[in-house]
Amino acid sequence: MIRLVLALILGQAAATDRDRPFAITVVDEQTGRGVPLVELKTVNGIRFFTDSAGVVAFDEPGLLGQDVHFTIRSFGYTFPKDGFGIAGKTLKTVPGGSAELKIHRDILAERLYRTTGGGIYRDSVLVGRKSPIREPLLNARVLGQDSIQSVIFKDRILWFWGDTNRPSYPLGNFHMPGATSPLPSQGGLNPEVGIDLTYPVDKDGFARPTANMPGPGPTWLGGLTVLKDENGHERLFAVYDKIRNMLETYQRGLVEWDDEALAFRKLREFPLDHPLYPQGHPFQYDVNGKSYVYFPAPYPLVRVKAEVTAFLDFSQYEAFTPYREGSRGDKKVLERDPKGHVVYDWKKNSVPASPADLAALIRAGTLKESESIFPMRDIQTGKAVMPHGGSVQWNAYRHRWVMIFVEFGGKSMLGEVYFAEADSPLGPWAFCRKIATHADDKLVYSFYNPKHHAFLDRHAGRTIFFEGTYTTTFSGSTDPTPRYDYNQVMYRLDLSRPELRLPVPVYRADDGTILGPADDGHRDRVGRAVAFFAYDQPASGAIPVFGSENGNGELTTETTGRPPLFHALLATGAGNSPEATPLQESRNAEGRLLYAPEGEPAIDGFQPTRRSPGRVWPCLSKIVLPR
Numbered sequence: 222m223i224r225l226v227l228a229l230i231l232g233q234a235a236a237t238d239r240d241r242p243f244a245i246t247v248v249d250e251q252t253g254r255g256v257p258l259v260e261l262k263t264v265n266g267i268r269f270f271t272d273s274a275g276v277v278a279f280d281e282p283g284l285l286g287q288d289v290h291f292t293i294r295s296f297g298y299t300f301p302k303d304g305f306g307i308a309g310k311t312l313k314t315v316p317g318g319s320a321e322l323k324i325h326r327d328i329l330a331e332r333l334y335r336t337t338g339g340g341i342y343r344d345s346v347l348v349g350r351k352s353p354i355r356e357p358l359l360n361a362r363v364l365g366q367d368s369i370q371s372v373i374f375k376d377r378i379l380w381f382w383g384d385t386n387r388p389s390y391p392l393g394n395f396h397m398p399g400a401t402s403p404l405p406s407q408g409g410l411n412p413e414v415g416i417d418l419t420y421p422v423d424k425d426g427f428a429r430p431t432a433n434m435p436g437p438g439p440t441w442l443g444g445l446t447v448l449k450d451e452n453g454h455e456r457l458f459a460v461y462d463k464i465r466n467m468l469e470t471y472q473r474g475l476v477e478w479d480d481e482a483l484a485f486r487k488l489r490e491f492p493l494d495h496p497l498y499p500q501g502h503p504f505q506y507d508v509n510g511k512s513y514v515y516f517p518a519p520y521p522l523v524r525v526k527a528e529v530t531a532f533l534d535f536s537q538y539e540a541f542t543p544y545r546e547g548s549r550g551d552k553k554v555l556e557r558d559p560k561g562h563v564v565y566d567w568k569k570n571s572v573p574a575s576p577a578d579l580a581a582l583i584r585a586g587t588l589k590e591s592e593s594i595f596p597m598r599d600i601q602t603g604k605a606v607m608p609h610g611g612s613v614q615w616n617a618y619r620h621r622w623v624m625i626f627v628e629f630g631g632k633s634m635l636g637e638v639y640f641a642e643a644d645s646p647l648g649p650w651a652f653c654r655k656i657a658t659h660a661d662d663k664l665v666y667s668f669y670n671p672k673h674h675a676f677l678d679r680h681a682g683r684t685i686f687f688e689g690t691y692t693t694t695f696s697g698s699t700d701p702t703p704r705y706d707y708n709q710v711m712y713r714l715d716l717s718r719p720e721l722r723l724p725v726p727v728y729r730a731d732d733g734t735i736l737g738p739a740d741d742g743h744r745d746r747v748g749r750a751v752a753f754f755a756y757d758q759p760a761s762g763a764i765p766v767f768g769s770e771n772g773n774g775e776l777t778t779e780t781t782g783r784p785p786l787f788h789a790l791l792a793t794g795a796g797n798s799p800e801a802t803p804l805q806e807s808r809n810a811e812g813r814l815l816y817a818p819e820g821e822p823a824i825d826g827f828q829p830t831r832r833s834p835g836r837v838w839p840c841l842s843k844i845v846l847p848r
Contacts, residue, residue, distance in 0.1 A: 240280075241280075241316050241348075242285070242316075242347050242348055243278075243279040243280070243285060243312075243314040243315060243316060243317070243319065244276060244277075244278060244279075244318070244319040244320070244348040244350075245261065245269075245271075245276070245279055245319070245320050245322065246274070246275050246277075246320070247259045247261075247277075247295075247322045247323075248275055248321060248323055249298075249323075249324065249326050249331060250324060250325055250326070251325075251326055251331075254275070254331070254333075255273075255274040255275020255276060256271060256275045256298060256326075256332060257271055257272060257274075257275060257332055257333070257334055257335060257705075257710070258270060258271065258295055258335075258702065258710065259275065259293060259294070259295040259298065259324065260293070260295060260702075261277055261279075261291040261292070262291060263281070263284065263291060264289075267284075268703075270702060270703060270704065270705065272340065272342050272344040272345055273342055273345075274342055274344075274350065276344040277344050278343075278344040278345075278347035278348050284314065285314050286314060286315065286316055287313075288311055288312070288313055288314075289311065289314050290311040290312075291309050291310055291311075291312065292307060292309040293308055293309050293324065294308060294661065294663075295324065296657075296658055296660065296661060296664075297326065297328035297330075297659075298324045298325060298326050298328075299324070299325050299327055300322070300325070301325075310322055319348070328658060329640075329654070329655075329657075329715075329718055329720055329721065330656040330657040330687075330714045331712060331713050331715075332657075332711075332712055333413065333711045333712060333713055334415055335704075335705060335710050335711070336416050336688060336708075336709045336710070336711050337363060337365070337366040337382065337418075337708045337709045338363060338364055338365050338366065338705070339359045339363070339364045339704060340358055340359070340704045341354065341358070342354070342357035343357070343704070353410065353415045354410070354415045354416070359388075360418060361398075361400075361418075361420035361426065362387050362388055362389075362422075362425070362426055362427040362428065363387070363398070363427075363428050364386040364388055364393075365386035365393075365707035365708050366383070366385045366386075366398070366708060367382060367383035367384045367690055367692070367707060368382060368383040368441075368669070368670045368690050369381075369382060369670070369672050369688055369690070370382070370442055370443065370445050371445075371502075371672065371676075372446075372457065373404070373447070374447055374455060374478065374480075375480065376407065377401055377402070377403055378401065378402045378403070378404060378676065379399060379401055379445075379457070379478075380401070380402065380416075380418060381398070381399045381432075381442060382397065382398060382399075382709075383395075383397065383439070383441055385398050386707065393427075394428060394429070394430055395430075395438070395440065396430030396434070396439065396440045397430060397432040397442050398420065398421075398428035398429060398430055399420070399428075400419055400421075400428070401418075401419050402416055402417055402418055402419065404676065405677065411679075412674070412677040412679070412686050412711075413679070413713065421483045430484075431483065431484045431485055432461055432476060432484070432485040433484075434461050434472075434474075434487055435487070436471075436472055437463075437465065438463055438465045438471070439464045440461055440462070440463060440464075441461065441462045441464060442459045442460070442476070443460050443462070443499065444459055444498070444501060444503055444516055445457065445458075445459045445502075445503065446458050446459070446503045446532060448527060448528065448529050449529075450529050451529075456477060456478075456529060457477065457478035458475060458476070458478075458488075458499070458532060459476050459477075460474070460476075460498050460499040461475070461476050461485070461487075470493065472490060472493075473490065473491060473493055473495075474488065474490035475487075475488040475489055475491070476488060488533070494549060494550070496548070496549050496570065496571055496572040496573075497523055497535060497538035497539070497540055498523075498535055499514075500516045500518050501517045501519065501521075501612065502612040502613075503516050503517075504521070504613065504614060505527050506646055511526060512526070513525065514526075517611070517613040517624075517646075519610060519611030519613060519626040520573075520595070520608070520613075520647075520648075520650065521646045521647070522540055522541045522542065522573035522647075523538060523540050523573055524538070524539055524567070525537050525538045536569065536570070538569065539567040539569050540567070540568055540571050540572060541565060541566070541568075541573065541647060542568055542573045542574050543556060543563045543564065543565050543574055543579075543592075544571050544572060544574065545568075545571065546568050546569060546571045547571060548571045549571075549572050550572075553572060553578070555582070555587065555588065563592045563844070565844055566847070567847070574595075576595040576597075576607045577607065577629075579593045579594075580593075580595075580607065590841060591841065591842060591843040591844075592842075592843070592844065593842055594648060594649075594842055594844050594846075595608075595842075596651055596842045597641065597650055597651065597652070597653055598652055598653070598800065598841070599653060599655065600653065600654050600723055600724070600798065601654065601798075602799060603798075603799025603800045606628050606653055607628060607630060608627075608639070608641075608653075609627050609628065609629040609635060609669070610626065610627055610635075610669055610670040610671065611625050611627060611672075612624070612625055612626075612672045612673045612687075613646060614673050616642070616675075616678075616685070616716065617678075617682035618680070618681055618683040618716050618717070619642055619682070619716055621643060622643050623640065623642045623673070623716075624639075624641045624650065624653075625638065625672075625673040625687045626638070626639055626641070626653075626671065627668060627669055627670070627689065632658060632660040632665070633658070633659050633660035633665040633666060633667065633668075634665070634667060634696055634697070635667045635668065635669040635695050635696070636658065636659030636660055636667050636696065637655060637657075637658055637659070637660070638655070638657035638659075638712075639653040639654065639655050640653060640656045640714065640721060641653035642723060642725075644726060644746065645747045649726050649751055649840070649842060649846065651754060651840070651841065651842070652723045652754065653723070654720065654721055654723060656714055656721075657712060664698060665697060665698050666691065666696050666698060666702075667691070667692050668690065668691055669689060669690050669692070669694075669695065670689055670690055671689035672689070673685055673686070673687040674686050674687065674688070683715065683716050684715055684716070685716060686711060686712070686714075687711070687712055688711040688712065689710065690708070690709060691705055691706065691707075691710045692708075693706060719760070722756060722760050724755055724756060724837075724838045725754060725755070725756070725757045726746070726751040726754055727751070727752050727754065727786070727787050727837070728746040728749040728751055728752060729749060729750045729752040733813075733824075734768075734774040734815075735752055735768065735774070735776065735786055735787075735816060736749070736786075737768060737784065737785070737786035737787070747846060748845065748847060748848025749848075750845050751840040751842075752817065752840070753804065753818050753837040753838060753839055753840055754837060754838035754840060755788060755789055755837045756787065756788035756789075757787060757788070758788065759788060760788055762790055762791055763789060763790050763835075764778055764789060764790075764791060764835060765778070765787075765788050766778055766785055766786055766787055766789050766835060767779070767780065767785050767786060768786050769781065773812055773813055774813060774814045774815060774816075776806070776814075778834055778835070789804060789835025790836040790837070791836070792833065792836060798838075801836040801837065801838055802818045802819045802820060802836060802839060803818070803819045803833040803836050804816050804817070804818060804819070804833050804834055804835060804837045805817055805819045805821075805833060806830045806832045806834070807824060807827035807829050807830065808828060809826045809828075810826070815827055816834075818837055818838070818839035818840075819833075821839065
């Protein structure tokens with residue numbers, strides 16, 4: 222009898238071992254961290270995708286226990302190819318066994334995990350590994366969520382999403398479900414590990430709406446803004462849109478958060494043709510002693526005083542725009558001064574300029590390229606880049622404003638993610654660097670509306686985190702990724718990477734001489750003319766350039782004992798970059814020296830010399846931003 226019981230127990234254990242999946246973990250060769258969203262495909266076309274820990278639980282009947290070849294691919298990552306050009310690996314899929322594969326990251330941003338949807342750590346659970354979040358499989362019955370909105374309110378993080386999918390029916394929640402999580406400094410998870418979301422749910426356990434505004438169709442929110450009222454109490458406001466016909470807004474208004482009901486209540490509607498209203502991912506910034514809320518989309522060209530009464534009064538909103546006051550829709554008129562110069566300024570009752578608008582005016586010959594404030598260029602290729610959705614935040618590590626945005630019409634329609642930085646919220650925004658892609662030679666995907674969560678920054682701002690909507694929508698693809706499609710994916714970016722060293726504006730003093738670093742940084746330079754762009758720190762292929770002590774404005778590459786004014790690329794050799802051009806020296810009869818990028822118009826009274834301290838990037842926009 223004892224032998225029979227032992228045999229049954231051992232037989233059951235043996236059967237269990239045979240049925241256990243084979244664990245495949247794909248890790249980033251640079252960091253050793255598991256990589257989510259890696260596709261492993263068998264010879265007969267069975268596809269598996271790594272979960273947020275980089276794990277695949279392989280349990281295919283008939284193949285488990287065999288030598289199985291997997292081709293391996295992932296957006297922004299590459300796996301080594303064999304002699305036949307096949308990127309993949311043959312593994313002995315031993316039941317209960319495991320294998321680790323290293324994949325090379327080509328992109329600068331590192332994909333971390335999925336924040337929403339079902340089965341975030343599905344495969345890890347199947348192979349018996351611990352999940353870093355409380356709900357690794359299905360949280361509040363959410364399968365997919367669109368476009369993240371987040372804000373700090375009363376010392377906790379509030380998260381909101383657009384249209385949300387559920388398991389029980391193809392139509393889900395279309396009225397901005399929300400969730401909360403504690404700040405990392407107050408017991409929340411380290412953002413490098415994950416986000417623990419707590420959703421308010423309905424009687425069926427599904428994430429419930431927080432903004433069910435009257436009228437048919439979905440409700441979308443934007444412009445989440447926290448302000449203190451006259452009593453010092455925090456209040457959270459947002460703008461809502463009611464949507465029909467997929468993307469058409471037929472009603473717009475303001476809402477305010479009710480912290481007890483965990484829902485937004487409607488304040489009022491306003492006309493759809495009103496040119497200015499909250500949007501994007503706002504931030505606050507002080508200008509000349511006054512605090513403003515800026516609304517980037519992704520350029521922060523709309524603002525209002527950071528006061529409740531001003532926020533609620535749309536007549537108080539301003540746009541930084543070249544259009545005359547009263548401009549809207551197809552009735553936009555450029556404002557020019559008596560000398561014919563375009564007048565950019567903060568104006569009420571007028572639409573802001575958009576990159577697409579000004580690009581169309583340039584094509585039509587109505588506007589010169591030098592009159593646009595959107596001359597964004599890819600530092601690697603020199604091509605013009607048109608930013609779409611994104612966010613702008615002050616970064617303590619870079620001591621500049623940083624923009625994370627997605628390109629419109631790149632390799633993927635809305636899937637190429639870029640980093641840019643500027644001295645002020647208005648700019649000058651000039652150069653950017655691609656940090657993530659969601660396209661390869663076989664598949665194109667979207668990653669729209671990325672948001673940098675500045676409240677998650679670590680290491681004094683050196684490490685930042687951003688997420689966006691990973692989806693086939695607008696991509697043209699008909700091949701949705703199981704579990705990942707229509708969900709939020711988090712990335713982190715190390716701003717100390719040398720690849721993110723971008724040319725910055727070098728300003729010119731009133732007498733034409735080149736300004737260098739100041740004790741209080743670059744802030745006092747904004748509002749002056751930009752002479753050119755160059756590196757402000759050592760970079761590959763660059764040399765320091767100093768101001769001489771002879772008082773004639775001379776620039777020299779010989780060490781003077783003072784800090785360099787900037788770093789220029791060498792005349793030849795390393796550091797080649799599209800659009801970099803020699804910095805031309807010119808001299809007048811009195812021996813005064815001036816410097817400008819080669820090809821710019823000659824300055825009256827100055828004759829070019831044959832001397833150049835190095836190569837720099839010309840300033841494509843000649844618009845001087847307000848101080």
